[in-house]
Each structure stands twice: as C-alpha cells, then as structure tokens.
Amino acid sequence: MVPESRLASGQLFLALVSLALLPFSVQAMDPDDPDYDPFEDDSLWGETVSPDQTQTTSPEIKFLTEEPEQVPHxxxxQITLSSSSLEDGWVDLRQCHSDIAPIRRMVLVYNEERIDELQVESTTNILQAEALGDRVDLRGVGEDSEVCITARMRVIEHEGEGVYKMENGPFVRRFLDGYFPMRVTMAVNWGDLDLRLEETHPEAQEGFDVVESDHGIILDTLFEGELRTQVRLRNAE
Known part of the structure; x- marks a missing residue:
C-alpha cells in the first residue's frame, strides 16, 4: 500500500506500510480502479519494516529516551506567524520529511480546508514529487531521501483575552496494529510579535523537549503511539 500522511488542522498523519511514514501491505492492486486504496496495496512497499519490529500495539503515547536501532522517520x-496570523489563523509552513524508508510510492495528504499554496520546495533521492491540491504524491523514494514542502496553513485559534491556541496531530507512524518510533520537531517563530508561551501539551518532560526564546519555541520528541500537541500563546503585556 502507499503510505499516506494526513494533515488536519495543521497536523500530519503518517501511516506506515512497509514504511517509515505510512502503512504498507502485500498484494498487487490496480491504481486505475475507482475503489483503489493505496493503504491496502502491499505491492507498493519495500521490505524496510515488518510487523514483528513494532514496539507497541497501543496508540497511547510513549516518549522514548534512546534512539532505536533503525533511524526513525x-x-x-517550521511555522512562522505574522500579525495577520492572529487575525485570520493562517501561518507559513515549511515542512520536511527525512529518513523515509525506501518505497515505490507515498502520498502526503493534508486537510483541504486548512491548507493552501501547497508546493514541493526540494527533494533528495526521490524520482518524482508533485503537489496536487491537498496532497503531495511521491514516487521512487530511495535511501537517504528527503522531501520539503511549503504551504499556507490555518492553525491559529483566538480563545479571547489575548490567548491563542495552536493544535497539531495526530502524528503517527503505524503499520496494521503496530506503532513505530518517529521523531517530530516543530519550530514556531513569532518574531517580534508581542507573544509569550503560556503552556504546551504535552508539557516538557523526558523525551519531549520544549525550548523557549523571546521569539519562538521548539518542540522536539521521539515517540511511539499517537502524538497530539497543543501550544497556547498569550500577548505579553
């Protein structure tokens, strides 16, 4: 099957099919069939991961403090806020996927209502990458590959009284009922906007790092299961 990643309200869902990004399977299917589902097409995946290598079968988040033997996806x-972001919720997004398991085809799928101006910025060791509306179609993903995209994304919600919420997720790397290690790094840059971090969920802990500055924050985590993040910012007065 074809790995597919879904971004809903600023999130990206990665399923894993023989993958490091999305799901895999094992039967030949016809992509021209109107009922074709890439997640069910095992012929599209390589032999990078087997279900026996999964660490957990529970979607419950588990933060990891040691790198797994196989480098995770x-x-x-990189999310950049402007003054208009606080009014209309739209931010600039630059997103990269690296250490993707070799695979014939992968599709990154985003929430159509919350994504705009989606473009492929660059690729490494990928034969073809094409942005089509709310998705990016990757073909011929090789070793040590990377794809970077840019887009406008609606992800900021004003809660009132100078508080702004940004939610992302679920981030997940899954095959059948198993969940595999994945690293997510999120840099939120608000520049000279008069903002400060009020809280994150999950909160900073071993395996989930939160680095703060006057101009933004960086979240970095290695985990298994399903990750949903929430960041609250407040006008600094």
Missing part, C-alpha cells in the same frame, strides 16, 4: 515543521 523525522518530521520537521
């Missing part, structure tokens, strides 16, 4: 996000 790395999902990196």
């Amino acid at each position: 790395h999902h990196q996000n």
